[in-house]
Amino acid sequence: MLNLFIVAILFFLLVFSTFLVVQLPFITFLFADIPTEVTVSYSNxxxxxxxFLSSMQIPIIILSSLILNPRLNFFFISIYYAIGFYGIPIFYGGGGKEYLNQPTIGYLISFLPVSIILSRFAWKENNYKKYLFNSRYIFFLAFVALLSIHFIGLITAFIVLGANSSFINLFQAYFYIPFLSQLLLIAVTCIFATNFNRLKFYVLAKYRRYVNKTLKNSTKRRQLVKK
Known part of the structure; x- marks a missing residue:
């Protein structure tokens, strides 16, 4: 029941994050053209x-991967896909089948496999203290997940726009600038996820002890009544 409640909250956050756009700072070497979507404050x-403007989708996806187990992540993101491709505009930039032709489709496609793999490693062997509570390990997993999402996004953008854009310019726009800028968000996400998991398992442990104690007391009362 608790997991379903968490899934519902995360789904709401994912949909909301699509429309929540934040300004992220960037610094880049001029090895390629600066994308027109970014705002340059200084250059030489x-x-x-x-x-540049970025939605909060990727941090929420990584957060869900660190909080939910692989099965719940599959369920969570599959519902998001189904609603979005049905035509309801909950994707970043719209929705419906025509979204498959967008250059950013790679980011969306990557959410499901990356989320499940990240979740599987985070929940490895259900050893919570060794994995879920290990901040360095969690950040490493999130770093690899962020890298994978942007890599898939870059490749699909090149497939969609390859004939009209150079690979180095796409690398600058779809990988280099957003990846480096989102690292800070991912670090904050990992800190929140680690502390949330600690709190969740603490509450669950207290609840189990309370239930066991209540059952024992109930059993003792029944035995006394029989006597």
């Missing part, structure tokens, strides 16, 4: 700094 012949 070598580097450029500024900010």
């Amino acid at each position: 012949s070598l580097i450029a700094t500024g900010y």
Whole structure:
């Protein structure tokens, strides 16, 4: 029951995060053209700094992967896909089958496999103290997940736009700038996920002890009544 409640909350956060756009700072070497979607605050012949707009989808996906087990993650993201591809605009930039032609489709496609794999490693052997409560291990997994999401996003963007754009420009726009800028968000997400899991398992342990104690007391009362 608790897990279903958490799934419902995370689904609401994922849909809400689609429309929650934040400004993330970036710094990049001018090895390629600066995307038109970003705002440049300073630039010279070598580097450029500024900010770009990003939704909170990826941090929520990684958060769900660290809080939910693989089966619940599959259920959670599959529902999100089904509603979005049905036509309800809950994806970043719209919804429906026509979204498959968007250059950002790779990010969306990557959510399910990356989330399940990340969740499987985070919940490895159900050894909570060794894995779920290990901040360094969790951050490493989230780092690899973020890297994988942007890599898949880059490859699919090149497939969709490859004939019209150079790979180095796509690398700058779809991988380098967003990946580095989102690392701080992912670090905060990992800290929250680790502490949330600690709290969840603490509450569950207290609840189990309370139930066991109540059952024991009930058994003792029945035995006394029989006597």
